[in-house]
Amino acid sequence: MDAKDVFIAKRVAQEFKDGDFVNLGIGIPTLVGNYIPKGVRVFFHSENGFTHIGPMPNSEEDIDRELINASDQYVTILPGGAFFDSAVSFGIIRGGHLAATVLGGLQVDQEGNLANWRMPGKKTVGMGGGMDLAVGAKRVIIAMEHTNKGEPKIVKKCNVPLTGLKCVDLIVTEMAVMAVTEKGLVLKEIAPGVTVDQVRAATEAEFTVDPDLKIISVE
């Protein structure tokens, strides 16, 4: 596991309140589930149709072939969980019943537009449930690396196909935590050892700096 990705996942994991229902996307977002702070109970929703995703089975004989997560991995279900059909599952998503979703990003712009499903020139695999999560969850948190090999991913205006319009609430990267507000992007936290100038150099979007700027703290 990439140390940068773990750092991002640990910071995102601090965003939840006890009792929140959350859906995690594929990639860095999936790691978030490993770092939920002690004393906070977060219930994970699986878009293929249940809540309370539990850990992967301990052994081959504990595998239930009809119990996978949305990434096709064998998992378990914790007490309190429930199974449902796809209409209910996406009703939960679209209906605002999830406190948050954590998604990856190809680009996020300063208006909170998100692009993460299709990169022209590369293979298109489909959006899966991503577009529904982007419009439906109460909070949309983007967990991604700050740049793509130096190319800014936080931009003035997305120039690749959008997943959702003005849907992003928070961006967490290995350099910074930025909030999308009505007044634009606000730099809320920076990683230890990173300067505001370095964040500016790696960010195409315009942003203001929170007067109460903090240093990202993870265990």
Next chain:
Amino acid sequence: MAKVISIEEAVDLIKDGMTIMVAGFWGVGTPEKLIDALVAKGTKNLTSISISTALTTKGVGKLVANRQLKKVIVSYIGRNPATSEQYESGDLEVEFVPQGTLAERIRAGGFGLGGILTPTGVGTEIEQGKQRITVDGRDYLLEKPLRADVALIKAYKADKAGNLVYRKAARNTNPLMAAAADITIVQADEILEIGEIDPDEVMTPGIFVDYLVQG
């Protein structure tokens, strides 16, 4: 009453050029025996509606790999190289539908609705060719219903009245697709006599089901 038939009789109901719905998510909740029989029969030019094209060895993916499909209506084709290859060569038409929209379009198809209004996809490529409708200040896309000639369903338990019970994450699109086709065929792990499933436990009422095959 649902009629119990053989798997071969079941796939004979699917003709070249038909539209089929195939339930399941990465093959979980997919009636694989029906798919295998359809592959063996080689029925061609089918349009398939499903969440994804699964894998080349699982679910709808087997039909793609055997080149039996002309079009798929799906939310995801990753992990199936045969789909990508045929899509890029132009041999297979792919209509991408956000997963929640797909579920609701199928539900609308089964339940007599002229479409559904969803905020999903507003302002994206998905909006192209669709009506945007504003209700109380919020924008939605009008998404039209989906129906099929045949739905292929996988149940855990069925009774001979066609009542179905699913198990764990295998439910997914099964209850929606069961209602949205002219002919609904169910592969059940267990086929029980009428009365052996408590009406309170039924997840899909038998009224939607035409044929049962033993899984």
